[in-house]
């Protein structure tokens with residue numbers, strides 16, 4: 001299966017997918033990396049791995065709608081079977097999602113529906129939960145609201161700060177993402193209402 005990964009940051013989740021795609025049993029290859037940030041470390045990772053990459057920066061477009069069209073076209077060029085948002089910090093429009101129906105997956109560093117949004121780790125820490133984790137879900141028109149595909153629990157330690165907790169979550173998140181994307185690619189993913197099931 002052909003994967004396109006969207007990332008805004010350093011790309012440790014992308015790195016995990018790139019390492020997995022060298023294993024033929026994974027059943028998928030990253031064929032393109034797209035970022036909204038020209039300086040994103042994820043683009044350097046792609047280049048180092050010999051994977052095509054492109055930056056689609058909002059500043060290069062007249063408005064947000066034009067950017068959504070631009071990034072949609074840039075992703076479509078790679079003919080993805082799956083689009084994986086791995087630390088992608090922008091909200092994608094319904095028009096973008098309609099190009100890849102039920103085929104856009106996102107990883108979020110909390111146990112959705114708890115702590116959605118851009119500060120899930122900070123919010124969990126501030127709330128005082130003893131257990132948080134990460135979630136891979138199908139992206140729908142809401143923010144972190146789509147059908148849940150997989151989750152992993154991660155304990156919060158008494159002396160955690162946001163960085164320490166996020167790093168612990170990312171260890172679980174990287175393996176959850178590789179396992180989930182691999183299964184979706186090999187087995188398929190059926191979405192019925194709020195339920196997403198492999199097969």
Ligand code: GRF
Pocket residue numbers: 007008009010011012013014086087088107108109170173
């Ligand atoms: C991940 O924890 C992701 O869930 C969150 O931002 C982090 C990105 O990390 N949205 P990286 O860029 O993959 O290292």
